[in-house]
Amino acid sequence: MNDKAHISYHTARRFLIDLIKNNDFSGDEEIIKLLHSILQGKSCLNYFTDGVVSRVHIDKETRIFLLDYSDQEVKMPCLPKTVFLLFLIHPEGVNFKGMRAYLQELYNIYQIVMKKNIEADKIRQILGNLVDPMSNSIYEACSIIRNRLLKVAGPSRMKFYDITGKRGGCHHIKLDRELVIVEHEKLRKMMNR
Template sequence: MLGMTEDGWETFFLDYCAFIKEDRQRSHGGLCMSVVSNLQGGEFYESEGAPQQEFADHEFPIVMKNIAENIKKEIEILKGAGYYELLLHTLGTETLDELKNVKVIPELSRLQITDEFKICLLDYDKEVRMTPLQKTLYIFYLRHPEGVEFKMLSAYYDELLAIYKVLSNREDAEKQKESIRRLVDVTDNAINEKCSRIKEAFLKVADDFIARNYYIVLDRHEYRGEGNKKNSIYVELLKKIMLPRDLIIYPKEISDIEVLVPEERKKVIKEELEEIREQYRALNRLFFDKSYPKGALIEKYTAFINLNPKYYAAYRDRAILYTHIGKYREAVADNQLLITHNERVWSDAIINKAEALFFLKDYDEALKVANHYFAICEKPTAECFRIRAEIFRKLKMSDEYKADMRESKRLRKE
C-alpha cells in the first residue's frame, strides 16, 4: 500500500477483495491452480493475466538504489531503538573500514560518442564496447533523461531507427527496419538482455559504484489518475540513465536526429493495453459464469487469442474449457503451449495436461506428466493428488492410489 492516500483506501480494498474472491473460485470445481506466491516481477503479472507488452518492464532487475533505501530504513529502526552495538556488530569492522575509504560523490568521467560512434569515458581513458543495436538503445536513453518504459518504446520507433541507421550504415534499409521492429517488440523480454549486456560493458571498465551512473536503471515513479480515477495510484517503471547530461558529448550526426516527444502515441499505447486487459477481464468474468455456454465462450477466447497470441492467461482458461466439454486433444495442445513457454509460471498447466491425457486414456503418459508436476511444484493441491490417484487407479497401482487419495482428503480438511 505504499503511496496510498486516505481517499484511495476504499478502491484498494474493493479491488483486493475481488482478487481474493476470484482466486478462491479458481481453486474449486476441478480447476487446478498452483501457488503463485513464489513468482516475481513479470511472471506474477503474466499469471494474473496482464498484457505481454508489460512483462519486460516488470522483469527489469531491481535497482540497487531500492535495496540501499530499504537498508537505510532498517538502520534507522535499529538506531531509534538504541541498538547501536547490534548495528556495529552486524555491519562488522571490515565493512566499516571499507566505507571510510569510499567517496560519497564519485568523480564521474565525461562520456563521448566519437565521430566513429565509439563510446568512450574520456577522463578514465576507457572505451565501452557494444554492438550497434545495444549502442542504439543506449544512445536513445542518453537522449531521454526523463525515462521511458519499455512498453512505450514502439512510440519512439522513428527515433530509434534514425539512430540505428547512423550506427549501421552497412545494413540495407529493410534489415535496419526489422532490427528496430524486434527491438521495440518487448513481448519476448529480449530488451532486458540488451540492458544486461550494456551494464556488463560498463562493469568491464569501472566498478559498480561508478558504473551505475552510466548504465540503464529502473526509476519507479508513482502518479495519481485523472477524472473518475483520481483516487487511484498508478506506477510507471521508467528506465533511465542517471548520468548528468552536461557530461555527454555527441557527434553532429547524432545531435541532428530529432528527439521525439510522442505523447499522443504513448496515450494510444496505454489505451490499447487497457482495452486488451479489459477484453480479457470480460472473458474471465464469463469463464466463472456457470450458465454461459462453454462452446460459445471458447469461440470468444479463440478470437481473442488470434488477436493477442502472446496473452498466455487466455490459453490457460481455454484449456480448462476444452477439458470441460470433452475436447481433450485441444486441451493438451493449449496446456503444452503454456508448459513450453514457461513451466514455472504455468505449472498448473502440467497437471491439467495430465488430466486431459487421463480422459484420452493415455494413462502411462498421463502419469509421466503428473509425476513431473509433483517434482517441480512446492505445494500440490488436494485436486492434484486426486487426479494422480485416478491415474494410479487405472494403472492398477493400488498402494499409490490409496496414498494419493489419503493425501487429497487430508488437504481438503485443512
C-alpha cells in the first residue's frame, strides 16, 4: 500500500502552516529535530537520509555526485579530485609515505581530471610535491576533499567517504566499491583492474 499523499504544493504548504500554528510539538523529538535542521538551513533530505550510505557517481566529465543525498556536484580542484579518485581505485588503501609508487597512476588520473592540456613537466612537478614524504601536500589535498564532501554528505556520513588511516599506515576510503558508479570510460577501466 502506498501511503504517500498526492496533493499540490500549495495545499501541502497550507496544511503545514496550519499544522505548525495549531499544534504543540514540544514532546515530539523527531519533528523538533527536523524543524531545527530546517531552521539551520540544512536540507530536509539530510534529515531523512541520515542512515543511508549514498552511491558515488562519477560522470563522463569526472564530476562527482553523492546520488542519494543530493543532485549537487561535489566540486574539487584537480589535485584533490585526483587523490580522491586514486583512493577510490585502491580499496586496499595507500600509504602516504609510499605514494611515489603511484606516481604514474596519479599522472594518468590527473590528465583525465584536468581536461585541458598542461605541460607534462608542470603535472610532474605538482604530483612530485604530492608524493614527497617531506611535503604536506597530501594532507592539504585530504583536507580539501573532506571539506567538499562534508558540504554534501554531512558530518554523520563522512566516515564512508573520508580518506582515513593511522599515521605511518595505509589510508583508505571505507565506502563499499559496489556503490561507486563510473561513467568515464578510462576511469572505469582503472577501477575494474
